[in-house]
Amino acid sequence: xYVWVSAGxxxxxxxxxxxxxxxxxxxxxxxAGDVIFTRGEDFVRYVRGxxxxxxxxxxxxxxxxxxxxxxxxxxxxxxxxxxxPHNADGNFCKHLVAVGLAAIDSGxxxxxxxxxxxxDATLEAVVQAMNVDELRKLVLTLAQQDGGVRRxxxxxxxxxxxxxxxxxxxxxxxxRNSLEFRGYIDYRRSFEVAEVAGQMLDELExxxxxxxxxxxxxxLLLALTELRSILEHVDDSSGFIGDQCQRSxxxxxxxxxxxxxxxxxxxxxxxxxxxxxxxxxxxVLADFVAAFDEKALKTYxxxxxxxxxxxxxxxxxxxxxxxxxxxxxxxxxxxxLAVQLLSEGTYVQYGAIVNRLRxxxxxxxxxxxxxxxxxxxxxxxxxxxxxxxxxxxxxAETYKRLGRIDDAxxxxxxxxxxxxxxxxxRVLLDFAAAVDRGEAERVWAYDHARHLAATDRFAFGxxxxxxxxxxxxxxxxxxxxDQYGAGSAWRELADRGAKARPVxxxxxxxxxxxxxxxxxxxxxxxxxxxxxxxxAKLYEKGGRGAEFAVFMAQLRxxxxxxxxxxxxxxxxxx
Numbered sequence: 001x002y003v004w005v006s007a008g009x010x011x012x013x014x015x016x017x018x019x020x021x022x023x024x025x026x027x028x029x030x031x032a033g034d035v036i037f038t039r040g041e042d043f044v045r046y047v048r049g050x051x052x053x054x055x056x057x058x059x060x061x062x063x064x065x066x067x068x069x070x071x072x073x074x075x076x077x078x079x080x081x082x083x084x085p086h087n088a089d090g091n092f093c094k095h096l097v098a099v100g101l102a103a104i105d106s107g108x109x110x111x112x113x114x115x116x117x118x119x120d121a122t123l124e125a126v127v128q129a130m131n132v133d134e135l136r137k138l139v140l141t142l143a144q145q146d147g148g149v150r151r152x153x154x155x156x157x158x159x160x161x162x163x164x165x166x167x168x169x170x171x172x173x174x175x176r177n178s179l180e181f182r183g184y185i186d187y188r189r190s191f192e193v194a195e196v197a198g199q200m201l202d203e204l205e206x207x208x209x210x211x212x213x214x215x216x217x218x219x220l221l222l223a224l225t226e227l228r229s230i231l232e233h234v235d236d237s238s239g240f241i242g243d244q245c246q247r248s249x250x251x252x253x254x255x256x257x258x259x260x261x262x263x264x265x266x267x268x269x270x271x272x273x274x275x276x277x278x279x280x281x282x283x284v285l286a287d288f289v290a291a292f293d294e295k296a297l298k299t300y301x302x303x304x305x306x307x308x309x310x311x312x313x314x315x316x317x318x319x320x321x322x323x324x325x326x327x328x329x330x331x332x333x334x335x336x337l338a339v340q341l342l343s344e345g346t347y348v349q350y351g352a353i354v355n356r357l358r359x360x361x362x363x364x365x366x367x368x369x370x371x372x373x374x375x376x377x378x379x380x381x382x383x384x385x386x387x388x389x390x391x392x393x394x395x396a397e398t399y400k401r402l403g404r405i406d407d408a409x410x411x412x413x414x415x416x417x418x419x420x421x422x423x424x425x426r427v428l429l430d431f432a433a434a435v436d437r438g439e440a441e442r443v444w445a446y447d448h449a450r451h452l453a454a455t456d457r458f459a460f461g462x463x464x465x466x467x468x469x470x471x472x473x474x475x476x477x478x479x480x481x482d483q484y485g486a487g488s489a490w491r492e493l494a495d496r497g498a499k500a501r502p503v504x505x506x507x508x509x510x511x512x513x514x515x516x517x518x519x520x521x522x523x524x525x526x527x528x529x530x531x532x533x534x535x536a537k538l539y540e541k542g543g544r545g546a547e548f549a550v551f552m553a554q555l556r557x558x559x560x561x562x563x564x565x566x567x568x569x570x571x572x573x574x
Contacts, residue, residue: 183233185230191240217255228245228278261291270283349387373395380419392412393427396412400431415428465484532572
């Protein structure tokens, strides 16, 4: 980032971006709460494509699903927008927390540091005291020592002369030198490459933001091309280089919209680049079409049509051209063609079809496709709401509006059968309660959970125990566990059921301990000791402390040749 000084020359400021209001873990915790903040910490590793401006951060979260996140900390407390359902309901979600923590970890967010502020004030005072000649000399010295300053002056000279070529060549050389990596790049080295690419793109983006789109556009195209090439020879398991490649594509598209590229050449390039890409980065017509004229759009259509014909008998190679055909249909507002394209192929995109029909006001047709999705079993809470699947609660609400209550209940029941869980149970129960069928559906769900417990040797009583606890009936949960086993719900039952049955709660720890102690594993021993300490307290609470002492003596004797385990037990006084 740069500031003007009194003589009208550029001075380098501090690298990185600064916020008006400091972003901190405390501010994120205050707005999110303990639970959401903790969940957000687990999602930092899924943050991709992080971009930071003065008081905002943009990124995607790429875990089981992909969400787009925009965090804003310009106000009193952090705020933001995420495409996840939790945020759509007005909540500060875990994805916003994750992006905030990633921004803080990047070191590009200002902190509330009085010493730093004082240093800034001193530096400003020194600059203000310099005369014009001194400033000119300093800038020239900096330009000789720092390529970034030199490129700034190139941009300044371009604005004065109208000749963009020298500055364009300087930036292209900068990109070429920055990305001069040869041979295979292993996982560890990939972080270095991503960091270099990120710093380079930071500078190009700064110039783009300052009105130099046409100056940096060729350099951004080169960066995009080089990064795509690098991706073919790298272990990018972290996804960091891929993030920078996608960022270069996004910046190039923006530079095309703001600059003056040849529209027809751009259209030809876009089809060719997408056809040759291995699936990353993602480029879409909507990001470039503003730079097209009528001739360019016709050129683009012809190129897509030619590619469509070429790949007509190669279904495994058609992903990108099918995407381009769909984008053209959406651009033209041709809903019928879009529906046709989305319904072809191996996997029908029910979600995308319904969304387009509803956006076009064609509700009857949307309902017909919802019925088809239900018949095809493409309604599921685990994957619902994307292009291929429908969300069961949304389908149920549609059917409710049409008076099709039995169909709505059937959809929610089917979702519970597909993925029995407290979440799907609650959705079913809440819906049923609203139509005066709450008790009937509760009985049905419990009957199904009992059937699972009795017939599925891998399920045990997990679902039944969970349903009982979700309804606050701990005694019933214990009864279910006694009859069928607690399954994977053992820990929750141990925590919530300890007050009523402390010894039984302690005994739920035994199978896991036996499994973990089967083979020596020193890193596990502190956790094993902690679990045993919990068991000791529960046995004592149940009035059977002496019995647990005997158990511990036997365990110590059995594993006496594991000194690391003995040390962990000693630390807990067991």
